[in-house]
Amino acid sequence: MQDRKVKTVRALERGLDVLLQVQARRAASLHEMHVALGLPKATLLRMLQTLGQKGLIWQRLADGAYLPHVDARARSQALTLEHVAEVASPWLKALSTRVSWPSVLAMPRLDHMEIVETNSPLFRLDSATLGPVGVKLSYIHTATGRAYLAACREEEREAIITRLRPRNPQEGSEADLRAILAETRSRGYAAREPLHPWPDRSRQLVLRDGRRSMAVPILLDGAPVASINITWPAKRGTDDAVMLRHLGALKHTAREIAMAIERAALAAEGRAPSGAIMAQFTAASAKSVSPGENS
Numbered sequence: 001m002q003d004r005k006v007k008t009v010r011a012l013e014r015g016l017d018v019l020l021q022v023q024a025r026r027a028a029s030l031h032e033m034h035v036a037l038g039l040p041k042a043t044l045l046r047m048l049q050t051l052g053q054k055g056l057i058w059q060r061l062a063d064g065a066y067l068p069h070v071d072a073r074a075r076s077q078a079l080t081l082e083h084v085a086e087v088a089s090p091w092l093k094a095l096s097t098r099v100s101w102p103s104v105l106a107m108p109r110l111d112h113m114e115i116v117e118t119n120s121p122l123f124r125l126d127s128a129t130l131g132p133v134g135v136k137l138s139y140i141h142t143a144t145g146r147a148y149l150a151a152c153r154e155e156e157r158e159a160i161i162t163r164l165r166p167r168n169p170q171e172g173s174e175a176d177l178r179a180i181l182a183e184t185r186s187r188g189y190a191a192r193e194p195l196h197p198w199p200d201r202s203r204q205l206v207l208r209d210g211r212r213s214m215a216v217p218i219l220l221d222g223a224p225v226a227s228i229n230i231t232w233p234a235k236r237g238t239d240d241a242v243m244l245r246h247l248g249a250l251k252h253t254a255r256e257i258a259m260a261i262e263r264a265a266l267a268a269e270g271r272a273p274s275g276a277i278m279a280q281f282t283a284a285s286a287k288s289v290s291p292g293e294n295s
């Protein structure tokens with residue numbers, strides 16, 4: 001660019017500094033940017049709002065962090081967990097206005113599900129705080145994990161069960177697990193109950209946290225790419241009552257998220273076939289490096 005003797009636009013410079021901070025950190029809090037840039041938080045909020053309206057950044061519900069928007073070029077390479085979280089975030093927020101209890105969105109990893117977004121901070125309920133992002137959830141002992149495991153294709157399900165199978169499983173326990181998954185598929189949603197004896201992660205937490213949960217898969221091309229749940233304190237409602245009241249909203253949200261993901265992927269790929277979209281999700285999940293154990 002030629003070095004012309006003209007003044008720069010200070011307001012634009014500051015806005016670009018904010019954008020560069022978000023891009024460099026990949027996830028930045030308001031306080032972090034306040035410290036790094038020395039700008040008043042009120043000014044930062046206005047800039048962040050403007051950047052968000054222009055589609056350059058988005059705000060994660062789970063912790064309020066600001067993240068760079070996943071552009072079409074990045075989406076065409078792989079549909080990452082960040083992309084799924086970004087697309088799902090508005091739907092989780094909408095669900096929070098229809099349902100009394102919080103939700104998480106989780107995606108599959110080799111031997112666990114990983115929370116990628118949650119609307120829990122919108123509820124201010126100490127009795128049902130979920131997350132944070134990065135927490136690992138059991139395939140076997142959580143409704144979120146069971147929803148995915150029950151819905152996935154046979155080859156994937158067998159591979160996951162093989163990874164989770166203990167060295168000396170209790171007699172009949174694997175058959176019990178398969179029966180639980182078959183019942184989950186039949187009724188169209190997952191629950192934590194009945195309990196299962198395999199010592200997978202989260203079992204002790206599920207036994208003592210006093211909560212109930214239901215979950216459904218998010219399906220693309222007939223196969224799950226994630227699952228979404230609703231969790232509530234057991235003392236605040238029976239399973240049947242909560243499911244009767246909120247299962248329809250949960251399933252509707254799962255369908256809307258799936259359609260939003262596919263629309264975004266089709267736009268990025270120039271109407272890529274749904275099978276190609278599914279392959280991208282599979283590749284992205286296989287390449288992911290999970291964070292440390294959090295639950």
